[in-house]
Amino acid sequence: MKGIEVKNISKSFKDTQALRNVTLTFEAEKIYGLLGRNGKSTLLNIISNRKYPNEGYVSVDGVPSAENDEALRKMFLINEMNLYPESMKVKDAFKVTKTFYPSFDEANALKLSEMFELNIKKKIKSLSTGYQSIFRNILALSVNVPYVFFDEPVLGLDAYHRDLFYRLLIEKYSEEPFTAVISTHLIEEVARVIERVVILNEGRLVCHEACDELLQRCCCITGPAEAVDRFAAGRKVLGYDALGGLKACYLLEPAPAELPAGLQASTPDLQQLFINLTNGGTAK
Numbered sequence: 001m002k003g004i005e006v007k008n009i010s011k012s013f014k015d016t017q018a019l020r021n022v023t024l025t026f027e028a029e030k031i032y033g034l035l036g037r038n039g040k041s042t043l044l045n046i047i048s049n050r051k052y053p054n055e056g057y058v059s060v061d062g063v064p065s066a067e068n069d070e071a072l073r074k075m076f077l078i079n080e081m082n083l084y085p086e087s088m089k090v091k092d093a094f095k096v097t098k099t100f101y102p103s104f105d106e107a108n109a110l111k112l113s114e115m116f117e118l119n120i121k122k123k124i125k126s127l128s129t130g131y132q133s134i135f136r137n138i139l140a141l142s143v144n145v146p147y148v149f150f151d152e153p154v155l156g157l158d159a160y161h162r163d164l165f166y167r168l169l170i171e172k173y174s175e176e177p178f179t180a181v182i183s184t185h186l187i188e189e190v191a192r193v194i195e196r197v198v199i200l201n202e203g204r205l206v207c208h209e210a211c212d213e214l215l216q217r218c219c220c221i222t223g224p225a226e227a228v229d230r231f232a233a234g235r236k237v238l239g240y241d242a243l244g245g246l247k248a249c250y251l252l253e254p255a256p257a258e259l260p261a262g263l264q265a266s267t268p269d270l271q272q273l274f275i276n277l278t279n280g281g282t283a284k
Contacts, residue, residue: 002028009056018042020203029177033190036200040183044149048077076143078136079151086125103144112138129156150182187271201278219255222248223263239276250276
């Protein structure tokens with residue numbers, strides 16, 4: 001079986017329960033958005049064997065990943081943690097990466113460095129927050145492994161560099177499909193590049209499906225507050241927004257063909273659904 005299977009993963013830190021019995025599969029050659037107010041980084045660290053779960057297991061292409069070098073070589077995680085000596089220069093980090101990941105494309109890394117205007121002669125520790133993110137993104141876009149995890153990849157990047165990152169990610173995926181999991185708080189930006197969405201809330205999995213399918217089976221009903229409340233009675237409500245005498249109701253059902261006078265239906269965007277799903281709603 002191709003893909004990464006996460007089975008019954010739970011993880012706690014002292015009094016904090018970061019993950020609660022999470023089970024899901026990251027399929028091969030898909031782009032995922034990993035969303036949630038917490039638990040995202042913990043999950044990625046467990047998958048990549050940087051942290052260990054209290055319960056459950058992870059398998060990569062059908063093989064348990066714990067302490068398995070073959071499975072670990074298929075994955076690459078970037079996050080705020082710098083795994084290189086801070087005194088090391090960027091160009092030397094590229095060479096070191098190739099020793100651990102033989103498929104790493106150093107020529108591509110140098111080309112991307114020019115595109116992002118990253119000075120490869122600089123020491124990693126001297127890079128700004130934005131350029132540290134750029135450095136890590138270049139590694140991830142050049143490593144050429146089946147599963148790449150991006151934990152807050154656009155941290156500190158300006159609008160131009162964020163757009164360039166997403167564009168290059170899509171180009172690479174189109175040319176050589178791989179599994180990309182993007183963990184981010186910038187939902188509006190990532191919504192245009194992801195195919196599937198995984199949403200965590202208080203350590204639990206509340207959504208795991210194709211973005212288009214999720215959006216198509218939800219709707220937003222707006223209108224006078226009393227009329228919206230009457231229409232929503234007995235339906236599966238994810239949440240409400242209110243402004244003055246107007247109200248918006250997010251429902252876990254497609255928009256009806258006909259509505260009472262004064263009400264309108266629309267398709268919510270991913271960010272609106274995320275807010276409501278993590279305020280107590282569930283897509284299941």
